[in-house]
Amino acid sequence: DAGITQSPRHKVTETGTPVTLRCHQTENHRYMYWYRQDPGHGLRLIHYSYGVKDTDKGEVSDGYSVSRSKTEDFLLTLESATSSQTSVYFCAIRSGRESRETQYFGPGTRLLVL
């Protein structure tokens, strides 16, 4: 357990509405990540952060934005949700210890866009 929580754990929303997912960590890790998981694709990186207010895009960033105003929180926002964004979203941290390249994951958020 890397002290990662995600909220909400489940959400149903309608096309065109904004949605914000929250990732919270308690161990002061510098690096945080957002992934989406879809059948046949494994996990794909959306955005990541390497410090407060420092973020960068991943391979599937279109339609998503992120913010990190505090070390412990990393927010993922869908400005105007679409049905193609129905997915399971995972947050991850990168360990700051000797295995610093290793990522540990939160429990996931299941999002359904109708």
Added chain:
Amino acid sequence: AQTVTQSQPEMSVQEAETVTLSCTYDTSESDYYLFWYKQPPSRQMILVIRQEAYKQQNATENRFSVNFQKAAKSFSLKISDSQLGDAAMYFCAYYGGATNKLIFGTGTLLAVQP
């Protein structure tokens, strides 16, 4: 670009038997790490084992071991004495020092028969 390929969408093993899951990857980097993650029906992503590319010795964690063939770019996972709790989706993942990102394969769904 780095890629990870898991060519076995599904596998099945009898309880107490041994099973090997395959993974191949493509990279031009010399400094990288390889991982196997387990995802049970709870959807939690659990780190099973990690391997540093610069180490020739294969990693082991209790009943889990890898066969790392660097020249062939192959990274298979062997599960010995399979248990019902090993039933899950298994993902192979690559982390490169230059890319600073974790790249996943599409997963292998393992069923364990009693």
